[in-house]
Amino acid sequence: PGRTSSNMLAETTIRLATDFNNIIAIKEASGDMDQIMRVLKNKPQDFIVLSGDDALTLPMIYMGAEGVISVIGQSHPKDFSEMVSFGLKSDIKSANQIHNRLYNFYNPLYSEGNPVGVKACLEILGICKATVRFPLVEASNTIKKELRSLLN
Numbered sequence: 001p002g003r004t005s006s007n008m009l010a011e012t013t014i015r016l017a018t019d020f021n022n023i024i025a026i027k028e029a030s031g032d033m034d035q036i037m038r039v040l041k042n043k044p045q046d047f048i049v050l051s052g053d054d055a056l057t058l059p060m061i062y063m064g065a066e067g068v069i070s071v072i073g074q075s076h077p078k079d080f081s082e083m084v085s086f087g088l089k090s091d092i093k094s095a096n097q098i099h100n101r102l103y104n105f106y107n108p109l110y111s112e113g114n115p116v117g118v119k120a121c122l123e124i125l126g127i128c129k130a131t132v133r134f135p136l137v138e139a140s141n142t143i144k145k146e147l148r149s150l151l152n
Contacts, residue, residue, distance in 0.1 A: 010038035
């Protein structure tokens with residue numbers, strides 16, 4: 001929804017998941033916990049729900065999601081992967097510790113759009129340049145400063 005300005009209702013997701021064998025999963029990125037819960041509660045047993053929102057990944061896993069298509073996983077792959085693994089194993093204490101450690105990154109990573117923030121973070125880490133395609137622009141100095149502070 002954040003990229004298309006259009007949201008697919010839970011009822012539509014459930015109907016598609018039920019009526020079409022070739023639709024096996026959804027990247028649920030609505031940010032609406034009520035909608036997410038309706039999908040998880042009413043989905044066919046073999047239908048996979050993946051989080052499309054890093055900050056909501058852990059709560060979604062606790063409710064029954066099976067994974068994530070992540071942004072922060074590009075800049076913090078080990079931590080985010082471990083958090084998801086702990087969540088899937090119901091090791092709530094370990095998962096929550098990592099989630100809380102990563103939580104402060106979410107706002108600067110997404111406040112100026114994706115992939116702007118994560119590209120800035122990756123540049124600070126020395127992995128790649130923060131170059132983004134037009135019409136996007138690189139992260140502001142404010143965001144870069146906040147990310148540098150968090151990384152230190």
